[in-house]
Amino acid sequence: MHHHSDDPAILIDQGQKTFKVARKNFTDPEIFRAEKDRIFERCWLYLGHASELPKPGDFISRTVAGRSILLSRDSKGTLRALLNTCPHRGAQVCRERKGNAKSFQCFYHGWVFGADGKLRSQPGEESYAADFKERDSSNMQPVPRFEIYRDFCFVAFDKNIVPLVDYLAGAKEYLDIVCDQTDAGLSIISGTQEYSIRANWKLLTENSIDGYHALTTHASYFDYLMNTTDGLSGGMGGGYGYDLGNGHAVLEYAAPWGRPVAQWIPAWGEEGKREIERLHQSLTERHGRDRADRIALKNRNLFIFPNLVVNDIMALTVRTYFPLAPDYMLINAWALGPNSESAWARKFRLNNFLEFLGPGGFATPDDAEALEHCQRGFNNAKEAQWNDISKGMGKDRPSHNDELQMRAFWTRWNAMMFPEPVPNLKGVAA
Amino acid sequence: MQTIERSAVEDFLFHEADLLDQWRLPEWLELFTDDATYEVPCTDLPPDALSDVNLFYIADDRFRLGERVKRLMKRTAHAEFPHSKTSRLIGNVRICESGEDGLRVSAKFQTYRTKDGTTDVYFGTANYRLRVNDGELRIRDKRCVLAGDGLRPSGRISIVL
Numbered sequence: 001m002h003h004h005s006d007d008p009a010i011l012i013d014q015g016q017k018t019f020k021v022a023r024k025n026f027t028d029p030e031i032f033r034a035e036k037d038r039i040f041e042r043c044w045l046y047l048g049h050a051s052e053l054p055k056p057g058d059f060i061s062r063t064v065a066g067r068s069i070l071l072s073r074d075s076k077g078t079l080r081a082l083l084n085t086c087p088h089r090g091a092q093v094c095r096e097r098k099g100n101a102k103s104f105q106c107f108y109h110g111w112v113f114g115a116d117g118k119l120r121s122q123p124g125e126e127s128y129a130a131d132f133k134e135r136d137s138s139n140m141q142p143v144p145r146f147e148i149y150r151d152f153c154f155v156a157f158d159k160n161i162v163p164l165v166d167y168l169a170g171a172k173e174y175l176d177i178v179c180d181q182t183d184a185g186l187s188i189i190s191g192t193q194e195y196s197i198r199a200n201w202k203l204l205t206e207n208s209i210d211g212y213h214a215l216t217t218h219a220s221y222f223d224y225l226m227n228t229t230d231g232l233s234g235g236m237g238g239g240y241g242y243d244l245g246n247g248h249a250v251l252e253y254a255a256p257w258g259r260p261v262a263q264w265i266p267a268w269g270e271e272g273k274r275e276i277e278r279l280h281q282s283l284t285e286r287h288g289r290d291r292a293d294r295i296a297l298k299n300r301n302l303f304i305f306p307n308l309v310v311n312d313i314m315a316l317t318v319r320t321y322f323p324l325a326p327d328y329m330l331i332n333a334w335a336l337g338p339n340s341e342s343a344w345a346r347k348f349r350l351n352n353f354l355e356f357l358g359p360g361g362f363a364t365p366d367d368a369e370a371l372e373h374c375q376r377g378f379n380n381a382k383e384a385q386w387n388d389i390s391k392g393m394g395k396d397r398p399s400h401n402d403e404l405q406m407r408a409f410w411t412r413w414n415a416m417m418f419p420e421p422v423p424n425l426k427g428v429a430a
Numbered sequence: 431m432q433t434i435e436r437s438a439v440e441d442f443l444f445h446e447a448d449l450l451d452q453w454r455l456p457e458w459l460e461l462f463t464d465d466a467t468y469e470v471p472c473t474d475l476p477p478d479a480l481s482d483v484n485l486f487y488i489a490d491d492r493f494r495l496g497e498r499v500k501r502l503m504k505r506t507a508h509a510e511f512p513h514s515k516t517s518r519l520i521g522n523v524r525i526c527e528s529g530e531d532g533l534r535v536s537a538k539f540q541t542y543r544t545k546d547g548t549t550d551v552y553f554g555t556a557n558y559r560l561r562v563n564d565g566e567l568r569i570r571d572k573r574c575v576l577a578g579d580g581l582r583p584s585g586r587i588s589i590v591l
Contacts, residue, residue: 097474098474189483189484189485190475190479190483190484190485191471191472191474191475191479191484191485191486192472192474192485192580193472193485193487193580193581194472194473194474194579194580194581194582195580195581195582195585195586196581196582196583196584196585197585197586198548198585217508219506220501220504220506220507223500223501223504223506224497224501227497228497330582334485335485343482343483346482346483347482347483350481350482350483350484350485350486350489351489353485354485354486354487354488354489355494358485358487359487359581359585359586359587359588360470360486360487360488360586360587362497362498362501364586365508365509365510365586365587365588366507366508366509368509368585368586369508369509369588370508372546376546
């Protein structure tokens with residue numbers, strides 16, 4: 001790959017308090033190819049949530065970093081992440097998106113595998129060596145690494161990657177806060193939002209942790225909020241951005257919308273008020289007042305490097321995205337909800353989700369438009385070379401609407417993409 | 431109750447499509463009853479899934495539908511400013527049920543949307559519950575069941591389907 005020291009991917013000047021990102025990072029096909037090897041082959045990547053497979057025999061087939069992966073719960077209840085390819089001649093063994101099965105049969109030559117991926121039978125067994133079925137190479141192969149943290153299932157294609165819990169670094173604490181909002185566990189709610197944006201995947205990373213764009217990009221959503229939440233002023237409450245290590249970042253802040261975890265708004269009426277008070281009381285009993293207030297009243301946009309976003313905002317979202325080209329990505333998004341949630345709260349949670357989030361909501365389409373127009377703007381990258389993400393760089397404690405979070409991402413991205421020391425670069429987010 | 435012919439339903443749906451294509455959204459909204467809903471389920475859900483317990487792309491009650499129209503008429507609905515050009519084809523119109531409560535109608539839709547040199551296609555089945563108010567048809571429910579695989583490549587539903 002051509003990468004000259006006088007042509008860096010990011011440019012940091014602590015004296016001038018500027019942090020610049022080269023726009024070619026979003027357009028260059030060589031950078032895109034290198035990201036595949038240096039980022040997506042070397043990170044823990046979100047695969048799915050354990051709640052999506054409640055019973056033995058449940059399975060989901062999903063694509064992660066270009067691989068076809070079968071996530072299944074075997075007869076003993078253990079989750080398995082298998083490469084969805086027949087060890088015989090390579091066909092995808094499972095062709096359904098989800099379901100429940102005692103075994104999987106490759107339709108090409110009829111090999112049958114258990115939910116654990118082990119070869120059970122194949123037509124013409126007498127023509128194979130006697131111990132053929134006992135060989136590991138006759139089984140569907142597991143993904144090189146598969147680990148689960150609090151029901152969030154991750155895979156990695158690098159056998160030598162650090163354990164998931166170490167990889168998560170400071171993001172672990174924030175996942176804990178999300179998971180601690182209920183003692184009954186969280187489940188993915190049925191219905192997958194599957195969409196796409198004609199822009200580089202890193203633009204969605206940036207956008208997901210960008211508190212600065214909310215009031216302009218989402219002006220029409222705040223108009224809507226004003227029409228639904230009488231007595232609440234529009235705008236985002238004070239908060240901070242945090243670099244969580246390993247490229248992960250979060251912004252944590254107060255916001256005017258209702259949170260079905262336990263922030264009431266007048267639009268939810270007296271029934272809602274009683275429910276919210278009950279939820280808040282229960283949180284306080286389990287976690288103490290301070291942590292309960294943080295869980296209930298603070299919003300969190302949590303980014304886990306390189307492509308997982310867990311938003312704990314007016315609803316609880318899980319979003320992951322993969323690039324197919326420098327200027328095109330596929331996005332999958334789900335809603336999470338507490339297992340014990342009342343029908344009332346579930347309905348308002350989904351309402352909240354849809355009025356802001358998703359490709360038919362009042363906000364996400366405008367994000368997509370912004371990202372696509374950034375991508376178009378990058379057509380000028382030869383003459384106009386740099387993005388500036390220096391907002392809040394001189395502050396002791398950058399706000400949630402500063403750009404520390406993006407600097408955390410780009411610093412990690414740069415370290416993984418260009419590990420050799422490059423002049424003009426300092427390897428820390430400022 | 432008077433009998434409604436299919437041709438009258440077709441005329442009504444063609445009129446609806448035309449109002450949408452012309453971006454006459456406030457007039458389009460008047461086609462809906464005060465308790466109307468407009469829904470687009472995610473494509474991995476069964477077509478009759480309920481929006482109270484499943485994640486949809488769109489599940490508007492009449493209030494949010496009104497807000498959707500207000501939003502789409504603003505410059506700050508960035509995804510649709512300037513407005514995209516759209517063209518809707520409505521076909522295979524069928525009256526599935528007709529009774530005191532009104533009509534259940536199903537139709538196929540193909541909606542083309544062009545903006546910034548890119549054309550997206552949305553297609554599927556639109557299921558309506560129609561009411562007759564003073565001899566005029568009104569929409570009680572409209573559910574657009576997309577027949578594509580997710581929202582790819584169209585990406586988003588920033589227009590009304």
